[in-house]
Amino acid sequence: MAELEIIGLPISTYVRAVRIAALEKGVTYTLVPAAPHSEPVNRISPAGRIPVMRHGDVELAESRAIAGYIDTVFDGPKLFPADPVEAAKAEQWISLTNTVLDPLFIRRYLFAYIFPKSENGALDRAAIDTAVEEMRPLFQAVDTALAATGYFAGSAPGFADWNLFTMLHYLRQMPESGEMLNASPNLLALHDRLAARESAKATLPPPPQEAASA
Numbered sequence: 722m723a724e725l726e727i728i729g730l731p732i733s734t735y736v737r738a739v740r741i742a743a744l745e746k747g748v749t750y751t752l753v754p755a756a757p758h759s760e761p762v763n764r765i766s767p768a769g770r771i772p773v774m775r776h777g778d779v780e781l782a783e784s785r786a787i788a789g790y791i792d793t794v795f796d797g798p799k800l801f802p803a804d805p806v807e808a809a810k811a812e813q814w815i816s817l818t819n820t821v822l823d824p825l826f827i828r829r830y831l832f833a834y835i836f837p838k839s840e841n842g843a844l845d846r847a848a849i850d851t852a853v854e855e856m857r858p859l860f861q862a863v864d865t866a867l868a869a870t871g872y873f874a875g876s877a878p879g880f881a882d883w884n885l886f887t888m889l890h891y892l893r894q895m896p897e898s899g900e901m902l903n904a905s906p907n908l909l910a911l912h913d914r915l916a917a918r919e920s921a922k923a924t925l926p927p928p929p930q931e932a933a934s935a
């Protein structure tokens with residue numbers, strides 16, 4: 722079978738999620754380093770976003786689509802549940818993670834720390850504090866959703882869990898979000914269980930501060 726190429730940077734949460742998807746399936750892949758909006762990325766992603774993927778003649782953008790392709794085309798443990806209700810729950814959490822949690826937790830909160838917008842590099846405390854207050858109820862809601870089985874869908878790790886895990890990895894290292902994670906027992910347990918897996922260890926990104934200079 723053709724080689725699977727995952728194109729993007731290791732610091733990206735979405736790139737890490739699809740790399741983990743491949744490893745969890747037992748699929749060997751090549752990581753082709755490429756930044757957002759670089760030529761190899763723009764050729765596949767209309768938005769110039771990473772990750773993108775090539776597998777023989779198949780080229781794909783968007784992490785959910787790439788993970789779904791990997792799950793369907795390769796043997797190995799399923800990353801998306803077969804049961805319709807569980808499958809819908811997984812999609813619900815992938816969508817919420819990408820459209821609600823990521824813009825707030827990563828783009829507003831984490832980026833306020835690692836890419837301060839002020840001219841002298843000072844932190845925008847007000848922006849961080851506002852984001853933190855909006856994050857609190859969402860941490861609570863996610864923690865509650867995990868209470869039944871420890872996972873977003875079914876009772877084994879799936880792509881919905883990995884999709885958030887890659888973000889939790891960074892959030893754990895920041896003061897307020899680290900505290901919120903420590904105060905969210907189900908979320909913390911999910912993080913710790915997934916962090917212990919070989920796929921997570923093999924894809925550890927550089928520290929967030931290094932992302933600022935990447």
Ligand SMILES: N[C@@H](CCC(=O)N[C@@H](CS)C(=O)NCC(=O)O)C(=O)O
Pocket residue numbers: 733734735736757769770771772782783784785819
């Ligand atoms: N919906 C996309 C989001 C990917 C994404 O936002 N990737 C970031 C890096 S983590 C990116 O390429 N950002 C560049 C940009 O937004 O212009 C997916 O799921 O793959």
